[in-house]
Amino acid sequence: MAHGEHTLDPFGRDPFGRSDTGRGTDRRTARPTGDTASTPRAQGTDSGRAALAAGPTPRSALLVEREAECAVLATMLAELGEGLAGRIRITGHPGAGCSALLRHAGQLAEQAGFPVLRAYAAPAETNLPYGVLRQWFPPVEPIGARLWSGVEAGGNGGLLARLRQELRAATRRAPLVLLLDDAQWCDPAGRRLLTALTRLPLPGRLLVVAADNGLPAELPVWENAAAWPAAQGAVAHAHVLPLRPLSTDGVAAMVAEHCGEPAAATVVAALVSATAGSPALLAEALRRATALGMRPTADQASRFAALAADALGDRTARLLDTVPPELAALLQAVAVCDGQLEFDLVCRLAGPLPMAAAQARELLAATGLTTRREPPRPIGAAAGHLLAALPAAARSDLHARAAELGHRVAAPPDAVARLLLGAPPVGAPWAVTALTDRAAHSRAVDRSEEAVRLLSRALREPMGRRRRAELLVELGLTEARTTPGAGDRRLGQVLHTGGADLAPLRLVAADLLVVRGAAELGGAAVLAAANPTTATERAGFDALRQLAAGLPGDAGGRHWDPTGQGCPGDPARSGAAAWLTALDGRDLTRARSLAHAALAEPAGGTTLLAPRIAACQALLLTGDPAAARDGLDAVLLDARRREAAAGVGRALLTRAELELRLGRLDEAARWLGQALREVPLEHWHPALAPAPLALDILLNHWRGQHARAERAAAVRLPAGAEQGVSWAFLLFARGVLCAARDAPAESIECFRECGRRLLARRWTNPALLPWRSLAADALGRLGRRAAAARLALEEQELAERWGVWPARCWSVRQSGSRTIGEEN
Incomplete structure (x- = not known):
């Protein structure tokens, strides 16, 4: 409503200069809203009580789960008709439905025939002299008259005293309702009048209803001027109505009301998560869904959530344009930390704040963008929207400062690691330690994708050649659970890393590639990139190349005589030789002997997985399933210890084959099921x-x-x-x-x-x-x-x-x- 529009001029004049004390006026068309008698008691007492008793006005969808608050409003208006004054404060974060409840109060008052004066505060008018009073009371002195110009020149001209006199006179004629929305943006003079109306006995039959969300208009006035006590002085009829977020049932009811049909549980859950129970945010998302013709079915849950996220983004942008820069900085610090640091540290990260942490926490909650729990966290997708307002460099810098602050105060390592994910390289060893420790924990609780992000971020930090190779192997093992092809590429990078000190890591990488089958299609050429530098490494690579090629007569250009005396005694070579000898099918005794040598513990054993699995497969062909079973159990334990998914899958698959060969079908099904749970079919190498x-x-x-x-x-x-x-x-x-x-x-x-x-x-x-x-x-x-x-x-x-x-x-x-x- 534009400034100056009124339902009725309580001072005996309407905005058009006519005397019409006996009629209410529609605020948009100035039409009478109902006939009333000319006596003061007749207006707003008998007819008002009858109107309120007739039943509630049609409820807005934004009033879902606001039945108790609506009942308080109806009761207060009924008492107003009996001649009792009162005051009501409606408070809640933006989007909680304060304005909707205030509109409902105005509708109830108009139903009862009470004059209603409305005013709306706005951020742009916080410093406008008497901005709210000009909306409520222009008939006292028209805009531009001497009284207002005197105020603008710096004097008050006795305006507040004059207004109280006018209110007292008006309420003698009829009960009066004053409504104020967004009271937190009220100008100083309006605040003084509100203070007078809330701390002194009210003049006559007056009901004051104000709604606020607790946000400050400017930093010097961070206290909430509209934070009225529940009761003051001799006035007992005062209420504070805090609006809470909608429950799951409330969200479901609102969706059903908007969409005309019950919502699927997945839709309700998605909207609860995306809106944090904000009625206004939910209403906007549902309005957009209705415009698109969407129905609240289970398959549409993600689309409803996306619409809610878009609505939240719009609201976040509007809010950042209106709040002080210091509060915006605090919101963005909360978004970066996302609950990882204590709130006092978040405040330190945001910069100097002219308030205590407790007050800052309440202001954050009043925005409707953060939770009320400790420490505050952004709701839904608010974090992304808050940080999107920052340039990329500023976002990265904020993450880096948050991580460094967390490290300095000995915050939990997992918190520091999460903060580092959005930061550029910090060039400090503690960063790598924090990231890799958190990655190990993520793998342990089966959050492989998070572990991949952490290890990938760790690899961006400066570090030594060996440490980098170790992380590449670790990342390759982790990616094998989600994106095996990417894991193969990481292991391939290790094969290309030179240096005698990295020989064990190159062997591990080659072994994992052979176990997964990634070296088979290219045969020995896949492993040719590695240049072994030690005798142990050469022996290991010889064995792995032979297994990759799988040719009993010729492996990687080297002659392989399975029946001769030239088989080396190295355990890895023995495992490969056992398998190739078994495939050749001429010397069972030799194949079995080589297989046992490859699996011997501990002196003759090998740490490589592929040769040991090959030795177990050879034992299956020699008719020695008991030894094969023991060998597979040992390999399985070792592969699990290393978190080598490919090794676990191959060992389980070979065990399933063993049981199937023995005719133990139920056991075979159990082991095969485990193999496919560890490594789903789509994650096996082609x-x-x-x-x-x-x-x-x-x-x-x-x-x-x-x-x-x-x-x-x-x-x-x-x-x-x-x-x-x-x-x-x-x-x-x-x-x-x-x-x-x-x-x-x-x-x-x-x-x-x-x-x-x-x-x-x-x-x-x-x-x-x-x-x-x-x-x-x-x-x-x-x-x-x-x-x-x-x-x-x-x-x-x-x-x-x-x-x-x-x-x-x-x-x-x-x-x-x-x-x-x-x-x-």
């Missing part, structure tokens, strides 16, 4: 992803869950999966399914392609996959007995040469029957 899928197909098929097996066989794998050797295992599993559904031609194609891929790598041992005998069965069904006999005979000869028949290594056969072999 070269290895077919392996868990193949086990899943075989397991479900042999458990009689054929539909699940077929669904697993239809899963699409990422590009590059067909190039890895694990694709042969998937072809084998698909061939088993084809044979079971009586599609021999398709099964023969799968088994033969499986065989071609294995033979291309010189993997001839039938104990690995008995594809020949299964292809022979399918050929026999098609009447191709000669071809079937040749394959069956070939498998028999190879098995006799190896010394363990495939049935002993695969106790569950494709027909669904079981041939349980001995474990030992």
Whole structure:
């Protein structure tokens, strides 16, 4: 409403100069709002009581959960009609609905036939002389008259005394209601009148209702001038109505009222989080949602939250334009610290404040942008909006100063680390320590993405070459849980780092790449970038290159004779040699001996994961599952200790294969489930992803869950999966399914392609996959007995040469029957 608009001139004149003491006037059209008798008692007593008794005025959606406050207003207005004066203070943070409740009070008063005078304070008018009084009382002296000009010249001309006399005279004629919104922005003269009206007996039948949010108009006047006591002097009819945030039920009711249907629980939860229960903020978000035709269904929760965040951003921008710079700086310091530092430290970070910390905390809460708990934190997305008002350099500097302040006062390391995330490099060792310690904690509680951010930030600090390589390995291990490809690149960086002192770290990085399968598609060339500098490192890299290439006859250009006497005694080389010897399928005794040497503890053991897993796989092919189980248990413990997700996944997968080979289907399902929980299928390297899928197909098929097996066989794998050797295992599993559904031609194609891929790598041992005998069965069904006999005979000869028949290594056969072999 523009200044000077009134519902009724209580002094016997309306704004148009007519005498109309017996009628209320609509504040926009000056239409009479109701007939009243000419006697003072008739106006606002009988008719007012009847109007209030008739029922409440239609409620705004902003008055949800404000029933008690509305009841107080109705009671006070009824008592006003009986001749009792009173005062009400409505207070709450911006957006709490103070203005809506004040409007409701005006509507109730107009319903009862009481004259209503309204005034609105504004930040731009805080220093305007008598700005509020000019809105309430221009009929006393028109704008521009001598009285007002005298005030502007520095005198008061007895204005306040004159106004009290006029109020007393007006309330003799009829009860009067004075409404003031945003009282915190009231000018000094208006404050003095409010003080007079709130600390002295009220003149006649007068009800004063003022709303404020506690924000200061200027720093020298940080106290809240409208902070009235509940009662003063002889006046007992005084109330303070603090407005609280909406509860979850209140938010749900408001959404239903706006949208015309109940809201999904996820929508309500999202809006509670984004608005902190602010009715005005919620109403704005719902208005925008309604304009877009959105419905409060579960799938729209994120969109509702985004609209609330946008509305909060608009409100934050408006508020920063109106509050003093010191309060804006404090809000931004709160946004940077986000509860990580004690409030007195936040105040120190913001700069000198002309108030105590307790008062500053109340002012923050009054903005509606921070919580009331200790220490204050921004609500919803307010932090981002508050900091967006700062230039990027200023934001970074604020983060850096906050982190350094936290370090100086020995704040918790995790708090310092969180503050460092938004700061530029500070060039101090304590920063790296804080970030890496917090990253370790984040990994321990399964917050890998947070750990990645912390370690990435730590790597921006200056540090030595070895420390950087250690952090790269740590980051690669952490990223393996969320973005494995990025982790592979970190480990690759370590391989390119020179220096004899970094040999152990280069070996660890290469080992993790081989375990994950990242070195397989490129073979030994992936590891060729490393230049070993010590004998131990050379031995380790030789073993890893051989495992990556997977060729019993030729590994990385070096001749590998699995039956000769040239196998080195290094445990890592022994693990690789055991696996390659087993794949060659000619010397079972040697393969088993090498595998045991690779797993021997402690003197002959190796710290590398890939050679030990390979040794356990070799023991499976030699028919020694008990030793393989023990070895896998040790590898699993070591991989968990290192937090090497790829090593844990490979060890669990191999254990599932062990149980499946023994026909222990339930145990196999348990271990496979663990493997896929540790490393979801989408996080396996394309070269290895077919392996868990193949086990899943075989397991479900042999458990009689054929539909699940077929669904697993239809899963699409990422590009590059067909190039890895694990694709042969998937072809084998698909061939088993084809044979079971009586599609021999398709099964023969799968088994033969499986065989071609294995033979291309010189993997001839039938104990690995008995594809020949299964292809022979399918050929026999098609009447191709000669071809079937040749394959069956070939498998028999190879098995006799190896010394363990495939049935002993695969106790569950494709027909669904079981041939349980001995474990030992």
